[in-house]
Amino acid sequence: MTEFTAAVYQNEFLPAGGTDVHAIVNLSCTGAGQAGAGGGAAGEIIAVDTSGSMGSANMELAKRAAVAAVENIHDGTWFAVVAGNHRAFLAYPRNPGAVGMVQMTPQTRFEAINAIATFRAQGGTAIGSWLNLTRALFDSVPNLPQRHAIILTDGENHNETPAQLDEAINACLGSFQADCRGVGTDWKVSEVRRISQALLGTVDIIPRPEDMPRVFAELVQQSMSRGVADAALRVWTPQGAQVLFCRQVLPQVEDLTGRASQVNPLTVDYPTGSWSDESRDYHVAVRLAARELGQEQLAARVQIVVGEQTMAQGLVKARWSDDDSLTARIDPAVAHYTGQTELADAIQQGLAAKAAGRTDEATTRLGRAVQLAAATGNEEATSRLRKVVDIDDPETGTVRLKASVDKADEMALDTASTKTTRIRG
Incomplete structure (x- = not known):
């Protein structure tokens, strides 16, 4: 049986005139089961870059990766395989009719593996078209509650404009989750990160093409372990209050603020996607009207909701005090994740400055x-930063840019910039 628990970490004491309340809400799930276990079906789509830049060697490894993915999809799961270059092609199932996906059986698994064997590297790259086909395939299966895709590319999106890619991403919002991987070093991290963040997934580099089969197998295994199809972070605030932001801060930084959907005048939902047995932390900041010293108020009620069932909740509180020893404290968890969020920004901005030749700015930000x-x-x-800069003093952030940096190491630092660690102790 699936169970969620919630815990809130905050300093609830505000000084005279204080308005802003910050809290870390920890949510943990146990007994999630496997994908589709909640009574509905699950869907999985494997989208593989088959553009000419893949070449014959990488194409063969990508085929092995797609096969590894198919072999790890559970029987009964709806699935499809997409081949993408400057267009998107439904590689399997062939001639599907009105429903573009099929359920996994020994027979369909065998047929899909045979279809993957026909992949050839040719053409350009238009990732937006791959996303559009993936969305259409998922939409062809009515009432499919859990939808996950793996998207592999080895190059930049040369055959579409940025606006066309953005249009495809926006059309996919809320339709499915996607874990995106880039193989080699000729793809653009910021471009692929836009996709993964919008679709509540992850982005990472596969620097060694021979690792593709292992990575794909692991991604599908993770997807199949998510027995909670879809959950929302529901935040209630009192009349006159304002949610300043809502961010996932563990296991990675994801700003959910702009993804709010109104439930009623005082309540909004933020998407969290599907869950396995795991723990996540969220940073919620709320602005209240200041109250008199000695007064207290419920600043927010944060719930995890599956369907319309509340699984767990935590309460964020505010108390106004003139005791400086209480109001001056910063909760350790809030301080930790504020630093982790700033860390992600500093890495991304530092690498962008380095790429643009702004050496002083890059040194300052990476420091x-x-x-x-x-x-x-x-x-x-x-550890990843040490591959890009020489560290003279970590406490003061005194660093020197390395004269020569492996591009894969730089991209690995970029893709991992949003990954966070739990507070020590």
């Missing part, structure tokens, strides 16, 4: 990233 990584105990970020 700040080193300082934040050390302060928050993010050892993975520190």
Whole structure:
């Protein structure tokens, strides 16, 4: 049986005239089961770059990766395989009729693997067309509650304008989740990150093409472990209050603020996608009207909702006090994740400045990233930063840009910039 728990970490004390309340809400899920276990079906689509830049060697490895993905999809799951270059092609099922997907059986698995064997590297790259076909395929299966896609590319989106890609991304919002992977170093991290963030997924680099089969198998295994099809973070605030922002801050930073949907005048839902047995942290900031010293108020009620069933809730509180020892404290969890969010921004802005030749700015921002990584105990970020800068003093953020940097290391730092660590202790 699926169970959620909620815990709130905050300093609820505000000084005279104080208005802003910050809280970290930890949500944990157990007993999620597997995809489709909630009584509805699940869907999985594998979209593989078959453009000419893949070449014969990478194309063969991408085929093996697609096969590994298909082999890990559970029987009964609706699925399809898309081949993408400057157009999107439904590689399997062939001649599907009104419903563009089929359910996984030993026979359809065999047929899909045979279809993957026909992939050839040719043509350009138009990722928006791949997204549009993926959305249409999912939409062809009525009442499919859980929808996940893997999208692989090896190059930039040369055969579409940025506006065309944005239009495709926007059309897919809320339709499915997507984990995006780039193989090699000729793709653009910011471009693929736009897709993954909009579709509540992840982005990462596969620097060694021979790792593609393992990565695809792991992604499908993760997808199949998500037994909660779709959940929303529901935030109630009192009359006159304002939600300043709502962010997922663990396991990665995702700003959900602009994704709010109104439930009623005081309540909004933020999408969280599907869940496995896992724990996530959310940073919620609320602005209230200041009250008299000694008064207290419920600042927010944060719930995790599946369908219309409330699974767990946490309460965010506010109390006004003239005791400086209470009001001056910053909750450790709030401080930690504020630093982690700033860390992600510092890495991305530093790398962008480096790419543009703004050396001083890049050094300053990446130095700040080193300082934040050390302060928050993010050892993975520190390790990746060391491949881009020489660190003289992590506490002060004193660094020097390396004269020569492997492009794959730089891209790995960029893709991992939004990954966060839980507060130490």
